[in-house]
Amino acid sequence: xxxxxxxxxxxxxxxxxxxxxxxxxxxxxxxxxxxxxxxxxxxxxxxxxxxxxxxxxxxxxxxxxxxxxxxxxxxxxxxxxxxxxxxxxxxxxxxxxxxxxxxxxxxxxxxxxxxxxxxxxxxxxxxxxxxxxxxxxxxxxxxxxxxxxxxxxxxxxxxxxxxx
Amino acid sequence: xxxxxxxxxxxxxxxxxxxxxxxxxxxxxxxxxxxxxxxxxxxxxxxxxxxxxxxxxxxxxxxxxxxxxxxxxxxxxxxxxxxxxxxxxxxxxxxxxxxxxxxxxxxxxxxxxxxxxxxxxxxxxxxxxxxxxxxxxxxxxxxxxxxxxxxxxxxxxxxxxxxxxxxxxxxxxxxxxxxxxxxxxxxxxxxxxxxxxxxxxxxxxxxxxxxxxxxxxxxxxxxxxxxxxxxxxxxxxxxxxxxxxxxxxxxxxxxxxxxxxxxxxxxxxxxxxxxxxxxxxxxxxxxxxxxxxxxxxxxxxxxxxxxxxxxxxxxxxxxxxxxxxxxxxxxxxxxxxxxxxxxxxxxxxxxxxxxxxxxxxxxxxxxxxxxxxxxxxxxxxxxxxxxxxxxxxxxxxxxxxxxxxxxxxxxxxxxxxxxxxxxxxxxxxxxxxxxxxxxxxxxxxxxxxxxxxxxxxxxxxxxxxxxxxxxxxxxxxxxxxxxxxxxxxxxxxxxxxxxxxxxxxxxxxxxxxxxxxxxxxxxxxxxxxxxxxxxxxxxxxxxxxxxxxxxxxxxxxxxxxxxxxx
Numbered sequence: 001x002x003x004x005x006x007x008x009x010x011x012x013x014x015x016x017x018x019x020x021x022x023x024x025x026x027x028x029x030x031x032x033x034x035x036x037x038x039x040x041x042x043x044x045x046x047x048x049x050x051x052x053x054x055x056x057x058x059x060x061x062x063x064x065x066x067x068x069x070x071x072x073x074x075x076x077x078x079x080x081x082x083x084x085x086x087x088x089x090x091x092x093x094x095x096x097x098x099x100x101x102x103x104x105x106x107x108x109x110x111x112x113x114x115x116x117x118x119x120x121x122x123x124x125x126x127x128x129x130x131x132x133x134x135x136x137x138x139x140x141x142x143x144x145x146x147x148x149x150x151x152x153x154x155x156x157x158x159x160x161x162x163x164x
Numbered sequence: 165x166x167x168x169x170x171x172x173x174x175x176x177x178x179x180x181x182x183x184x185x186x187x188x189x190x191x192x193x194x195x196x197x198x199x200x201x202x203x204x205x206x207x208x209x210x211x212x213x214x215x216x217x218x219x220x221x222x223x224x225x226x227x228x229x230x231x232x233x234x235x236x237x238x239x240x241x242x243x244x245x246x247x248x249x250x251x252x253x254x255x256x257x258x259x260x261x262x263x264x265x266x267x268x269x270x271x272x273x274x275x276x277x278x279x280x281x282x283x284x285x286x287x288x289x290x291x292x293x294x295x296x297x298x299x300x301x302x303x304x305x306x307x308x309x310x311x312x313x314x315x316x317x318x319x320x321x322x323x324x325x326x327x328x329x330x331x332x333x334x335x336x337x338x339x340x341x342x343x344x345x346x347x348x349x350x351x352x353x354x355x356x357x358x359x360x361x362x363x364x365x366x367x368x369x370x371x372x373x374x375x376x377x378x379x380x381x382x383x384x385x386x387x388x389x390x391x392x393x394x395x396x397x398x399x400x401x402x403x404x405x406x407x408x409x410x411x412x413x414x415x416x417x418x419x420x421x422x423x424x425x426x427x428x429x430x431x432x433x434x435x436x437x438x439x440x441x442x443x444x445x446x447x448x449x450x451x452x453x454x455x456x457x458x459x460x461x462x463x464x465x466x467x468x469x470x471x472x473x474x475x476x477x478x479x480x481x482x483x484x485x486x487x488x489x490x491x492x493x494x495x496x497x498x499x500x501x502x503x504x505x506x507x508x509x510x511x512x513x514x515x516x517x518x519x520x521x522x523x524x525x526x527x528x529x530x531x532x533x534x535x536x537x538x539x540x541x542x543x544x545x546x547x548x549x550x551x552x553x554x555x556x557x558x559x560x561x562x563x564x565x566x567x568x569x570x571x572x573x574x575x576x577x578x579x580x581x582x583x584x585x586x587x588x589x590x591x592x593x594x595x596x597x598x599x600x601x602x603x604x605x606x607x608x609x610x611x612x613x614x615x616x617x618x619x620x621x622x623x624x625x626x627x628x629x630x631x632x633x634x635x636x637x638x639x640x641x642x643x644x645x646x647x648x649x650x651x652x653x654x655x656x657x658x659x660x661x662x663x664x665x666x667x668x669x670x671x672x673x674x675x676x677x678x679x680x681x682x683x684x685x686x687x688x689x690x691x692x693x694x695x696x697x698x699x700x701x702x703x704x705x706x707x708x709x710x711x712x713x714x715x716x717x718x719x720x721x722x723x724x725x726x727x728x729x730x
Contacts, residue, residue: 009346010346013295013297014283014284014287014295017284017287018287021287021288022288025288055473055477058473059470059473059474062469062470062474063470065469065470066468066469066470068291068292068312068344068346068347069292069346070346071345071346164345
């Protein structure tokens, strides 16, 4: 099963590689990983998406907690939660017809065109993973030059939270 | 007053009560060594002959004393040579702090002379590591290093110190206490879980205690003995747990696992309750996990939550320091009116005594035949009254030492269990002998293992370490050969030791006493003679039966009760 795991850790050099190294050393897979400092600059928040049986995910959470730099871990699969991912897509629009069609698709998916050149449109889109997949799929008939995805971030709904 | 980084380093060691460190100098640590030179009356530095030796010696020191061992090595090759010992300490949860020199900060990442990213290299095999980037952080970092190494599940912590930090200055203040928001090991077991555990113990018909290195590390041997006696249950120890319970006690059914006793492995297999304390269900213990303890409920006490339900699903997990939990168990048990089912226990012991009749550790020593390794170990146990510190290397001799030296106290059996590091024995023995200069320290080794850190014989001379080396020489890498005999149709690929040195002359060349023992009738006399030389290292090269095997044996992939007996 797919699990979104949120991790609060000390914002220190090497902390990220401890997490990444743990996954490779123990043979766990990382589907996506995103990290940035929080409102408290001494802490980083990392969202990691992985797949595994309940036993494996339980072990992953325990091993993460064991890392000295990790302050707290939350398996969002245990909670009602929100998940979002951001994407940039650069599409070739050499033909006039393409301009119109790409603009229309972007609107349908509630994307924003954030950069334009005479040959390209760059679209920004936020949503859950399946929405992003669907958008890339919808653009299949056009010339996709680049796709940049942030990886998922997640947060629990309501009162549940991950904080120090 | 402002101190240099090097001065701060030594002050911190003193604050931590460190009296002995093991190390080897080099460019990046010259200022640290200069300061150690000035304060040599405060801290005893042991100069090893290879950095691997320094780290194993620190491990030996730590395993015998339960206090953190300390090693100091230079950058680059000094640091990489230490990696094996660090990984070894990680696998066996040995409290240890390793200081490595690093190139000056402005050269880091520059491929400078003797530069290596040791923090990166050791990340998967340390409990934690630090690169010090500001002299102001040095004291706090060292405090954290000792705190992390010695609390919770102990382990090695590495502190990498760039050379320019050792000359930079700042005010010195050593924190008395340290708290870390990200590190708070659970040391008290959950009371409700302890009650549940006692409930199961009172219901059990065929219980067995299975205890490991955690008992030794936690200093809980006394409490474990009390609990075991009050319960009246059989007890087995893992390789790392030997000495945690007196092995001459009638409730002790021997070591379990791949080379465990027939009674211990059968008791585990047929048990309806397994009480695992400070043990981690290692693959060498469980054998085929699918066939492991098919009838048992399992209670697991461990300080590391990640050890629980990692390999085997547990019914009652208890996270906490082993000693605290055993004390709570005793208290809970004594508060109950019920007692374990006496009738069931009588029947269970009867069954165990049946298994004992297999006498699985029996061997025949014909006086006129070649010396059996088992005989040497058993004689060593006799002549030392079971009281020596016994270090070992890795292989057949290690298993024989574990089987035939009956430990009655914790911290006396010093071996490389998890990583299985050949070359561990001699340097570890140095660490033990440094910690206990007056005690008998034996190093049971083989002709393969001893050559992996043989250079430390020079260290032993320099510091007058009267270690007694028992080389069980069979001219083979015995354990490899045994596997090849059983599972590779006797194709002995590279498991022989042609061109062995003359160990007697070698010992003498290093300034020690060498003995070669070839006859059964000479074994006891040689041991006694060696032990009488209180102030000399004696290298006893026992020429033993060449193709001798360790039994019982659970072959890889088999269940615990599927043992080869002879």
